[in-house]
Amino acid sequence: xxxxxxxxxxxxxxxxxxxxxxxxxxxxxxxxxxxxxxxxxxxxxxxxxxxxxxxxxxxxxxxxxxxxxxxxxxxxxxxxxxxxxxxxxxxxxxxxxxxxxxxxxxxxxxxxxxxxxxxxxxxxxxxxxxxxxxxxxxxxxxxxxxxxxxxxxxxxxxxxxxxxxxxxxxxxxxxxxxxxxxxxxxxxxxxxxxxxxxxxxxxxxxxxxxxxxxxxxxxxxxxxxx
Amino acid sequence: xxxxxxxxxxxxxxxxxxxxxxxxxxxxxxxxxxxxxxxxxxxxxxxxxxxxxxxxxxxxxxxxxxxxxxxxxxxxxxxxxxxxxxxxxxxxxxxxxxxxxxxxxxxxxxxxxxxxxxxxxxxxxxxxxxxxxxxxxxxxxxxxxxxxxxxxxxxxxxxxxxxxxxxxxxxxxxxxxxxxxxxxxxxxxxxxxxxxxxxxxxxxxxxxxxxxxxxxxxxxxxxxx
Numbered sequence: 001x002x003x004x005x006x007x008x009x010x011x012x013x014x015x016x017x018x019x020x021x022x023x024x025x026x027x028x029x030x031x032x033x034x035x036x037x038x039x040x041x042x043x044x045x046x047x048x049x050x051x052x053x054x055x056x057x058x059x060x061x062x063x064x065x066x067x068x069x070x071x072x073x074x075x076x077x078x079x080x081x082x083x084x085x086x087x088x089x090x091x092x093x094x095x096x097x098x099x100x101x102x103x104x105x106x107x108x109x110x111x112x113x114x115x116x117x118x119x120x121x122x123x124x125x126x127x128x129x130x131x132x133x134x135x136x137x138x139x140x141x142x143x144x145x146x147x148x149x150x151x152x153x154x155x156x157x158x159x160x161x162x163x164x165x166x167x168x169x170x171x172x173x174x175x176x177x178x179x180x181x182x183x184x185x186x187x188x189x190x191x192x193x194x195x196x197x198x199x200x201x202x203x204x205x206x207x208x209x210x211x212x213x214x215x216x217x218x219x220x221x222x223x224x225x226x
Numbered sequence: 227x228x229x230x231x232x233x234x235x236x237x238x239x240x241x242x243x244x245x246x247x248x249x250x251x252x253x254x255x256x257x258x259x260x261x262x263x264x265x266x267x268x269x270x271x272x273x274x275x276x277x278x279x280x281x282x283x284x285x286x287x288x289x290x291x292x293x294x295x296x297x298x299x300x301x302x303x304x305x306x307x308x309x310x311x312x313x314x315x316x317x318x319x320x321x322x323x324x325x326x327x328x329x330x331x332x333x334x335x336x337x338x339x340x341x342x343x344x345x346x347x348x349x350x351x352x353x354x355x356x357x358x359x360x361x362x363x364x365x366x367x368x369x370x371x372x373x374x375x376x377x378x379x380x381x382x383x384x385x386x387x388x389x390x391x392x393x394x395x396x397x398x399x400x401x402x403x404x405x406x407x408x409x410x411x412x413x414x415x416x417x418x419x420x421x422x423x424x425x426x427x428x429x430x431x432x433x434x435x436x437x438x439x440x441x442x443x444x445x446x447x448x449x450x451x
Contacts, residue, residue: 151371156355168354215374219371219374
């Protein structure tokens with residue numbers, strides 16, 4: 001029980017400091033909007049074209065915007081040696097990690113929540129036809145992104161060129177998760193229900209989430225303390 | 227002494243390889259549909275096996291490093307990864323040469339090709355990560371974690387082959403692909419020298435890492451004065 005309270009405390013602390021400064025959130029949101037805009041030059045946004053690539057497009061936006069949030073997650077603690085203070089506090093490193101992952105998760109979901117209607121307006125997509133299934137996909141895939149991204153945020157926090165290292169290392173690992181999310185999101189945005197084939201991708205997402213959450217919790221002690 | 231053993235092993239491997247190349251060029255007939263180019267498979271498939279054997283070695287070495295904190299394991303891990311990347315590149319390039327002749331294109335976004343490329347990039351990321359950390363024990367610790375995470379994503383990458391349409395020939399050693407037994411035994415026999423070469427490279431690279439550690443230690447001693 002104490003463990004979950006610690007997780008909630010760390011997550012609340014991260015969210016509070018983020019919502020007060022909004023440094024990562026603002027940057028990441030405006031970045032997401034810029035990418036959404038840029039995509040309109042990459043292809044002609046006709047309805048057929050948009051229907052075909054909507055899932056891929058959205059998840060690229062989320063992945064790019066997510067990297068900005070994840071970069072700040074541990075880097076924020078470098079000033080005034082806050083990271084050392086957190087590590088030496090009675091909170092165990094899995095609790096610290098899960099709290100941070102949870103905060104990133106909430107921020108990422110918030111960005112997705114803003115981007116979806118904007119995407120719908122700009123590209124003329126009625127995205128809410130399969131809302132419960134779409135929400136399920138967003139919830140599962142965003143957890144995968146947050147959990148793997150938070151591990152790498154911790155891994156790269158003391159490195160040279162931190163801002164470059166994180167996306168470079170994290171995107172190849174996220175490929176199965178992002179691919180499943182893209183495969184699921186495209187038909188859902190077009191209004192098709194989840195059917196037989198798509199459940200395989202859903203299972204892949206669930207498996208990815210479980211395995212990488214477990215691995216992250218096991219390895220985070222090594223990453224943070226050694 | 228150790229180096230002499232390594233170099234003589236290298237000569238044996240080279241001779242073995244030369245014998246295999248002679249056999250496959252002269253002894254084996256052209257394949258009925260593909261002609262001469264099919265011989266690429268004798269390097270393509272063993273290179274892939276060797277590459278995965280290297281990645282597996284790197285995983286075991288990384289776990290052992292985290293358990294024992296002995297830098298020897300770290301140098302095994304980095305050596306195996308580098309050699310694995312070289313064989314992975316050999317696998318990709320030989321496959322591309324084959325594809326240019328048979329399919330008419332160098333590359334296609336078929337899932338098996340894509341997943342091999344992703345694995346290659348993952349392990350290239352491992353080397354980039356090592357470059358970014360100065361302190362040897364911290365570098366060893368973080369790159370061990372990276373190696374474990376990379377290896378855990380490999381099955382995810384590969385299992386998705388089943389769900390993506392593929393134009394890559396079916397695996398011939400397991401699964402549905404068929405292959406004449408003479409070709410099949412050549413494939414296994416050619417794996418032996420390639421694996422020997424990989425082991426020699428890893429051993430040489432580990433020696434280099436050991437020297438590097440000795441040089442660093444000397445440097446620190448000099449600095450201390």
